Amino acid sequence: MTSGAARHTDIFGAVSLGYAVVASQRLTDWRRFGADALGLHVDELTTDTTRFRLDDHACRLLIQRGPSEDVTALGWQVDDQATVDVLLARVADAGLPVTEGSDEECAVRGVERLWRVPGPKGTATEIYTRATTSESPLRMLQDGFVTGAAGLGHVAITAQRPEQIRAYYASIFDARLSDWVHERIAGLPLRIRFLRVNERHHSVAIAGIHGLGVDPIRTAIQHLNTQVTTLDGMLAAYERVIDHGFRMQWSVGQHTNDRELSFYCVTPSGFEWELGWNPIVVTPEQELTWAPRTYDSISIWGHTPIGENVVTRLNNIRYAVRAARRGEPALPAF
Ligand SMILES: [Fe+2]
Known part of the structure; x- marks a missing residue:
């Protein structure tokens, strides 16, 4: 007990x-x-x-x-x-x-x-608490991934009620606010908060559409991020995603807040995968004085939408209206 x-x-x-x-x-x-x-x-x-x-x-x-x-x-x-x-x-x-x-x-x-x-x-x-480790060597087209104490990577979630999801992770995992981004993405005024639960700058990002209370994304997460150990590994994967006929969503770019270089592509299930390299970590020393900032754009450069057009935007809005009618599964007590 x-x-x-x-x-x-x-x-x-x-x-x-x-x-x-x-x-x-x-x-x-x-x-x-x-x-x-x-x-x-x-x-x-x-x-x-x-x-x-x-x-x-x-x-x-x-x-x-x-x-x-x-x-x-x-x-x-x-x-x-x-x-x-x-x-x-x-x-x-x-x-x-x-x-x-x-x-x-x-x-x-x-x-x-x-x-x-x-x-x-x-x-x-x-x-x-404990993951099974595999004895067999990794056979993969990457030099490696940064995991360890910082974990697999991060997820980004869009929500009708982003405050509820923030409260969930804050009260269960003691998640801390790293910072905010306020920006229009795909025509929608997004406010994104970034939460950390360890030295990784964020393990969860939560995006809400300011003033609308609708969720434009069908899937439970908007993207999953993993971090490779080399820039070459990230860039070679960018080429392979295109060569194998998978959809690229955002070109290579660099984020304002965690400084990660990354690209976004679309998984076979429809949510996105961000493959990134070299984000900052929040060291124990920085943790003592960390003050959340608000950035007015999500990227310093790049991350140009690929193939986004009026149809994509209409689909986002159409989905958001349907989701608003249906409502979001509630988390009791948050
Ligand atoms: Fe991300």
């Missing part, structure tokens, strides 16, 4: 994004996209299950056959059982249900044990 005091322990720095689970019917496309274009290590477990590795973890991205073409769960690795207990106490306080993952679910995700709670936009938040 976790005491009242323990649940107030600050767990900032003890949490990192571990894996993503995707439901898709397009496993062949995912294999080509992940392995041949981005350059990840692929393991095809069954005809319905494909896993990708970026490092020694057995699973960093799990594709399971299913109809939604969307991310269904985000796995978050925490340091130890004491941190799990703090998290579960907070989840209980928030009135959210917790279920334990089955042996089969744990095995396919490459974790020893997991606890599942409802997360933003209908996804599951899966909490675990």
Whole structure:
């Protein structure tokens, strides 16, 4: 049992994004996209299950056959059982249900044990302490990825009620505000807040359309970011994405806030993948004096929309209107 005091322990720095689970019917496309274009290590477990590795973890991205073409769960690795207990106490306080993952679910995700709670936009938040590592060497078209204590990368989420999602990550993971970007993107006045849970500048970005309360994106995340160790690795993947016929969304550019160089392309399930290089980290010294800033653009240079036209913009607006009618899955207590 976790005491009242323990649940107030600050767990900032003890949490990192571990894996993503995707439901898709397009496993062949995912294999080509992940392995041949981005350059990840692929393991095809069954005809319905494909896993990708970026490092020694057995699973960093799990594709399971299913109809939604969307991310269904985000796995978050925490340091130890004491941190799990703090998290579960907070989840209980928030009135959210917790279920334990089955042996089969744990095995396919490459974790020893997991606890599942409802997360933003209908996804599951899966909490675990230990990832299974793979003995077999990485076979991939990248020199490497930056993971470690900073985790897999980051996700960006669009929301009707961005404040609710901020409150979710702040109250469960002690996420801290890194900074804001206010900019018009695809014709929409976006306000994006960037939250960190460790030294990575942000593990979650949350975008809302100012003043409208609508969500222009069908999928649970707008993009998933992973970070390669070399600029050459990023640029070669850019070429391969185009050569293999996958859609590029934003050309290579550099972000204002975390200074990451990156490009964005479209995954077979419709959300985007940002492949980046060399973002800043928030060091323990910087952590002491960090003051969030507001930037008026998301990029210093580049990140030019590719293939965006009036149809893309109309689709965004059409989807936003439909989503507003349908409503967003609520997170009770946030
Ligand atoms: Fe990003």
